Amino acid sequence: MSSAAIKDLVEIVEALPSEVQQQVVEHLREYIADLQDEQRWDISFSRTQSALVTAARQAKREKAMGKATAMDYK
Structure with missing residues (x-):
């Protein structure tokens, strides 16, 4: 932020209670x-x-090769 922008911000805030x-x-x-x-x-x-x-590609290859198993979320 330029010093002019900071100066504007300070002036705006200073005008507030x-x-x-x-x-x-x-x-x-x-x-x-x-x-x-x-x-x-x-x-x-x-x-x-x-x-x-790389990990996503590996996972897709493993799934295509039948090496992937469904995750048990319980």
């Missing part, structure tokens, strides 16, 4: 934490994607 400012800050913290969590998941998934594709 202090209790509302606190609510905005808490919402922003939660929103930013969610964004960071999504980024971590995206990075983790991108690092393991080729391994997941």
Whole structure:
């Protein structure tokens, strides 16, 4: 975010009553934490994607060869 955008955000929040400012800050913290969590998941998934594709292909081959068995979910 550019410093101009941050300045705009600060001005908007400063114009609010202090209790509302606190609510905005808490919402922003939660929103930013969610964004960071999504980024971590995206990075983790991108690092393991080729391994997941390989495992899926192996599972399909085993199923086609009759080596797969149904999972017991109980």
